[in-house]
Amino acid sequence: MVHSVLGQRDSDPDLVLTLQFSNPGSADRQQLVALANALRATAQELVPGVSTRARMDTAPAAAASKTEAIDAPLVIDLPARQVFSRGEPVSLSHTEFEILSHLARRPRVVVSRRRLLELSGNLGERERAGRSVDVHVSRVRTKLGRYGWLVSTVRGTGYRFDPDSRVRIITETAAA
Template sequence: MTPVQIRTRPPAHRRSATAVITVTVEIPADDPRLARRLTAALGVLAQSGGRVALAAEGAQQVPAEPAPATAPAALVIDVPGREVTLHGEPVALTRLEFELLAFLARHPGMVHTRPELLHYVWETPDLGLPGRTVDVHVRRLRAKLGEFDTLVSTVRGVGYRFARSTDVEYRPGPVQDRGLTI
């Protein structure tokens, strides 16, 4: 097996926050399990909002294992449609509640401080102003999420985190991370 070759093309436009990464991997023809595992790993990347294109050159493509039938997600966050549904029923969120939920869900497992949330969701700098704006919006958002209120968890003394869950479907829209680097 030859080493993996990686080429990265920087974002065409700074605000798009996307980059194209080309990876070339040579897999021995006598190891179809390795190809299936690599395809499954790329599928995970695609589910988290990335686009994945596979191309096989000079080798027989291994048919992918059929995906198991899954029930529709109980909580759907549709960013392009600006809609949140809970068991198929729309949830009435204000503009800032929706932006807050979408931002947290876009980065599951990542802790965001209150100043970060003020910057990226409210688009205002934290000038050390007293107030509990973020806390109040999180409390209202949790109340509207009902049984999924635990998805938005508090990290004491730090900020908030959105938990990873198989019951949540996040449908990303155009990337607008406003400069957030991970």
């Protein structure tokens, strides 16, 4: 499946190609990169000046758009900065996404509240920050709904992301 989104950003067209393969054994990574490059070249021929980015996902087909069904109940697409729960987009603030992203990239690793406070940009405002990390983590858990338990509290230390086989985490885009 190939999905593309064409939009406008500062009058320069932007094309995002998402290549999703339900059978990752059918093509190796080099072939997938070659396909992405060929699609980029074709897009540039059709729309001169287009800026292209490609994202590859070789796990079973995920959502190609916000309205398509997602094969996993929770998808965290780190490069696209998107989260989908049961096919519906989850709206996270910048700080909430940074915290979730930081934790998801380090499954089972305890991350200190201080480090998460740095991510939230409140480290210099320590007096006002108070329990802001706890509030952000609480909001992430609430917005993840039934998967909120993926973010565990490690008492007196910080937080940890506990991975689950039903959760898809997309971590990289296709090579440019």
